[in-house]
Amino acid sequence: MVSKPKITIVKIGGNVIDDAKALSEVLLAFSKIEGAKILVHGGGKEASRLAEKLGLTPQMIEGRRITDAPMLDVVVMTYAGLLNKKIVAQLNAFGTNSIGFSGADGNVILSEKREKGTVDFGFAGDVVSVNHQLLKTLLISDILPVFCAITHDGNGQLLNTNADTIAGEISIALTPYYDVELCYCFEKNGVLMNWEDDASVIEILNGEKYDDLSKTGAIHSGMIPKLNNCFEALEKGVKKVIIGHHSLIGNENSIHTAIQL
């Protein structure tokens, strides 16, 4: 059996996006990771700030943004414009050959507008497919794709899409060609037993433990969608999934949570 090359897929999000100095350090560490890699970034608070300046009222339900038409313009401007291009320019200053992507670019992530349920999320997209052929072509050419959390429906409509899900779906799509390591980075040191105590990191979280902790309500509700992405990725062939602080990038000896089936 021919062994597959390794790829590291890192999702960054939360406060680090809004902190230029911290972001620069994270990008420098990321740029030094050996081998193929992809970065997926969230939006931080910039979109909400811009929306407020424009007189819009950002609305979040269960941690997910309600995206009406004016808010879609705001997130496209912020995620695909300001943040994505700043990140790409900085990564390239660190010697990478990064190209920024929304899911519309190269038809790389096709999604469908979420059906109205009890909540109308507006122009929110759920991922349908990832153009893994294009990604493979880019990666072979030593290009580092940098994804923001915008996708499209293939009919010209842009859609706001969860960045954790994008990272998970890209990871799954690349499993035929790569041994994929997926790393979710955020403010905390990992999945915590006690949300208030950053020292309470669960070092290994397997499915059984997750079920147990979910039942007792010990897992913070905001972590549930992220953890579901993690387990789905592992079930679909991603080799390794870890969750931890941004300082984990390039330094996997630091404390974190390893997700296991």
Next chain:
Amino acid sequence: MVSKPKITIVKIGGNVIDDAKALSEVLLAFSKIEGAKILVHGGGKEASRLAEKLGLTPQMIEGRRITDAPMLDVVVMTYAGLLNKKIVAQLNAFGTNSIGFSGADGNVILSEKREKGTVDFGFAGDVVSVNHQLLKTLLISDILPVFCAITHDGNGQLLNTNADTIAGEISIALTPYYDVELCYCFEKNGVLMNWEDDASVIEILNGEKYDDLSKTGAIHSGMIPKLNNCFEALEKGVKKVIIGHHSLIGNENSIHTAIQL
């Protein structure tokens, strides 16, 4: 001598960017052009509108924008975010495989911050080099690059850059590999003898005629930088340069100005 393949490079700008229906028609016509192609788009009035909503005062000198730090954020959001992604999503709905680019993406256009002269243009960039190798790789993979008017300095700084110049520089950079046809599209039917009279199109404008008309002041001052780009492109190996209305795209029998040395 092996003949080179043809590439069509189209710059669109002006009012069409702000008119969703007209833009859609232009993109449909562009999507149908046979063979390799690249689109470069200007920013329309969207950036100024957004700036005004945010309490900034857009300032233009000689048709060029003064780009201080807050205005740079606005143009990056608008050009590289909103406009570029809407255009890419629409072109891909028309069956292309477009990827949106700022010059930072893939280090494709390196520029340098303009020196302060009598006017301080702020974060305005003048093109230094085009990464033609990457463009060639993309074009061979049937990717259609869509450029906005943002570049970078290679040290992490984004810069606002004239879209006409970007179109010209990309055209010149591809001359070793392609027979390049460069088409500047805008509101007018071409270069006009009388700016007020849209029927006064100069069908062929060569260097001698241009010199003569420049001396008499017949050429509208706003056309001078665009025309300088045109002549430079021809001098540096671009095969054909035309200027005309957006309706020219895919319909070269319609009236326009052909620039000749």
